[in-house]
Amino acid sequence: MLEKLKKTQKERRFKHTLGVISEAERLAPLFGVDTEKARIAALLHDCAKNLDEKSGEEFNQICVKYGVKLDELAKSEHALVHAYLGAAVAWKDYGINDHEILEAIYYHTTARANMTPLEKLIYIADMTEPNRTLEQSKEIRRLVEIDINEALIYAIGCSIKHVIKKGTLIHPDSIHALNYLIEERRDCR
Numbered sequence: 034m035l036e037k038l039k040k041t042q043k044e045r046r047f048k049h050t051l052g053v054i055s056e057a058e059r060l061a062p063l064f065g066v067d068t069e070k071a072r073i074a075a076l077l078h079d080c081a082k083n084l085d086e087k088s089g090e091e092f093n094q095i096c097v098k099y100g101v102k103l104d105e106l107a108k109s110e111h112a113l114v115h116a117y118l119g120a121a122v123a124w125k126d127y128g129i130n131d132h133e134i135l136e137a138i139y140y141h142t143t144a145r146a147n148m149t150p151l152e153k154l155i156y157i158a159d160m161t162e163p164n165r166t167l168e169q170s171k172e173i174r175r176l177v178e179i180d181i182n183e184a185l186i187y188a189i190g191c192s193i194k195h196v197i198k199k200g201t202l203i204h205p206d207s208i209h210a211l212n213y214l215i216e217e218r219r220d221c222r
């Protein structure tokens with residue numbers, strides 16, 4: 034799978050993928066996730082990143098080919114689509130039929146309410162892999178050692194702030210993810 038993926042990704046993207054794999058392996062025991070599942074989800078999380086660079090009719094045809102229906106928001110925010118396409122590519126081209134892995138790929142950009150441990154792990158590992166050197170990545174790395182959900186609240190908040198700064202649309206799944214975690218924290222206290 035790694036060799037196949039390498040042919041489709043630019044060097045920088047492939048380096049990021051290798052970073053997410055090593056981070057996913059490191060975090061798997063902390064999240065109570067099977068290391069092999071974490072490794073495969075990490076390996077394939079951006080497997081459709083090359084496809085969302087296409088545009089117009091070519092892009093529409095790719096979505097049709099993989100059976101990905103675009104809602105209004107996804108149509109205007111291409112960045113979201115590589116996650117949806119990624120799950121379909123992992124299934125059709127890489128033969129992955131484990132739902133947990135496919136859903137971790139599907140939700141790695143937006144997150145969602147009531148995430149599985151594997152979904153949480155991939156969301157975090159994508160932001161804390163060794164090539165990410167931003168201050169916010171350091172803070173997520175610090176928080177994840179203390180409390181996984183606090184790390185997620187911070188990480189999703191950072192993503193939403195980034196979207197606001199860019200002036201693009203916020204996916205409702207991200208809001209639901211954040212609200213769910215905040216309510217869960219309130220109920221625990």
Ligand SMILES: [Fe+2]
Pocket residue numbers: 078079115116141142
């Ligand atoms: Fe991604």
Ligand SMILES: [Fe+2]
Pocket residue numbers: 049053078079159
């Ligand atoms: Fe990524």
